[in-house]
Amino acid sequence: MHLEEFSEGKSLIHSLDPRIKLISLVPFIVIVAIAKGLTVPSISLVASVVLILFARLNVRPLLERLLAVNLFILFLWLILPFSVEGKSIFTIGPLTATSEGISYALTITLKANAIVLSTIALVATLPIFRLVHALRHLKVPEKLVSLFFFCYRYISVLHEDYSALHNAMKMRAFRPATNVHTYRSYAYLVGMLVLKSYEHSEKVYQAMLCRGFTGKFPLLQHFTHLTRKDLIFLVSMILVAAGLVTLELGNNFWRLP
Amino acid sequence: MHISEGVLSAPVLLTGVILSAGGVSLGLKKMDYERIPEVAVLTSAFFVASLIHVPIGPSSAHLVLNGLVGLLLGWPAFSAILVGLSLQALLFQFGGITSLGVNTFNIALPAVVSFYLFRLFTIKHNPYILLFSAFLCGVVGILGSALLVALSLVTTGEAFLTVAKLVVIAHLPVMVIEGLITATAVVSLKKIRPELLTGKAKI
Numbered sequence: 411m412h413l414e415e416f417s418e419g420k421s422l423i424h425s426l427d428p429r430i431k432l433i434s435l436v437p438f439i440v441i442v443a444i445a446k447g448l449t450v451p452s453i454s455l456v457a458s459v460v461l462i463l464f465a466r467l468n469v470r471p472l473l474e475r476l477l478a479v480n481l482f483i484l485f486l487w488l489i490l491p492f493s494v495e496g497k498s499i500f501t502i503g504p505l506t507a508t509s510e511g512i513s514y515a516l517t518i519t520l521k522a523n524a525i526v527l528s529t530i531a532l533v534a535t536l537p538i539f540r541l542v543h544a545l546r547h548l549k550v551p552e553k554l555v556s557l558f559f560f561c562y563r564y565i566s567v568l569h570e571d572y573s574a575l576h577n578a579m580k581m582r583a584f585r586p587a588t589n590v591h592t593y594r595s596y597a598y599l600v601g602m603l604v605l606k607s608y609e610h611s612e613k614v615y616q617a618m619l620c621r622g623f624t625g626k627f628p629l630l631q632h633f634t635h636l637t638r639k640d641l642i643f644l645v646s647m648i649l650v651a652a653g654l655v656t657l658e659l660g661n662n663f664w665r666l667p
Numbered sequence: 668m669h670i671s672e673g674v675l676s677a678p679v680l681l682t683g684v685i686l687s688a689g690g691v692s693l694g695l696k697k698m699d700y701e702r703i704p705e706v707a708v709l710t711s712a713f714f715v716a717s718l719i720h721v722p723i724g725p726s727s728a729h730l731v732l733n734g735l736v737g738l739l740l741g742w743p744a745f746s747a748i749l750v751g752l753s754l755q756a757l758l759f760q761f762g763g764i765t766s767l768g769v770n771t772f773n774i775a776l777p778a779v780v781s782f783y784l785f786r787l788f789t790i791k792h793n794p795y796i797l798l799f800s801a802f803l804c805g806v807v808g809i810l811g812s813a814l815l816v817a818l819s820l821v822t823t824g825e826a827f828l829t830v831a832k833l834v835v836i837a838h839l840p841v842m843v844i845e846g847l848i849t850a851t852a853v854v855s856l857k858k859i860r861p862e863l864l865t866g867k868a869k870i
Binding site: 413440444475476478483485486489494511514517518521522523530534551557558559560563567568569572586587588590594596597599601604605607608610611612614618624625626 | 711754765827833
């Protein structure tokens with residue numbers, strides 16, 4: 411399993427301080443998430459695409475991610491245009507599509523893609539270890555960060571366990587279908603995964619106790635001072651966010667019910 | 668089961684963040700430092716289990732198993748589910764960062780409810796009580812989440828009423844399957860490592 415697909419690179423975005431990337435992302439995605447109408451969502455989508463361009467990511471895996479997001483959105487497109495009241499545009503049988511419904515679905519599509527793209531550009535470009543380190547420096551509760559880190563670390567181990575078990579099932583001619591046998595087999599698989607996880611965690615914990623682990627990860631390494639590049643990036647992201655807020659507040663007539 | 672970015676309204680997102688923050692901080696308080704590896708590796712196991720797609724007729728659904736997570740962990744299920752969902756959002760773009768609060772609450776609350784409802788029964792050794800209560804545990808997990816997802820959508824806007832109804836209907840078969848899988852998994856865990864189900868987690 412290759413989990414950190416976008417974390418390696420030499421682009422401008424990759425070279426920024428992780429703390430700056432996280433801090434500058436938050437106001438942006440919050441505003442996009444609560445924006446209404448079409449203006450702010452479309453501008454923020456453009457801004458996110460700019461971030462992606464700066465991060466110089468592989469296009470193929472990026473498009474695959476977007477496809478996954480937009481499948482759910484597609485489902486909304488099948489229903490929302492017909493369930494908002496307003497000016498009718500066309501009718502299919504008993505269903506009437508309204509322009510309000512269509513622009514509502516469009517708003518959601520723009521917002522979702524903008525948030526996903528900006529998150530990929532700023533968070534997925536961090537190796538998890540750097541991300542965890544930055545979270546600790548940003549005062550996220552220690553237990554939560556340790557939990558996050560351990561969990562991430564053991565996903566690949568448990569995925570190997572899962573593959574081994576699944577291969578064993580396949581070698582015994584297991585074919586998933588809609589029947590009790592399939593569900594029972596998957597239940598045993600889940601049970602085995604839970605047992606394996608306990609075995610791993612006991613071993614890990616004992617090995618760490620032997621090495622003097624007290625439950626806490628001391629912060630030994632600190633980030634270096636922020637460079638001018640970091641500050642310019644932070645200021646420009648804040649300006650973009652402030653601009654979006656102004657637009658959102660000034661654009662009341664775009665609002666939908 | 669997860670609601671993606673950009674769908675929910677501001678008040679719903681905010682309520683989700685506040686409720687989840689409460690649940691997560693309670694969960695962290697109830698989890699000693701020495702239990703972190705155990706909870707974390709169990710979370711990885713459920714992360715991997717959620718990649719399993721189970722066939723249902725012509726379609727398929729991925730496992731959620733929040734009832735089982737709740738039964739094994741109690742309140743720390745909130746922290747475990749937050750971590751699992753944030754990794755899914757970061758690594759695969761399932762769900763989302765801005766909807767993390769709502770999604771965590773929608774999945775973790777039924778997990779904790781299952782813990783309180785069925786904990787006492789799964790400690791018992793009667794195989795029928797065990798099987799039946801573990802089945803209900805899986806059912807309650809999915810049913811509770813589906814209803815909460817529907818509630819989040821409807822409170823965002825009336826336009827989502829149809830979507831919300833479809834979400835609940837689509838989860839009815841998933842509910843039964845999760846019940847069957849949870850029941851079988853709990854019975855086999857009880858045979859192999861009974862101590863996992865006898866109050867390692869603190870209430």
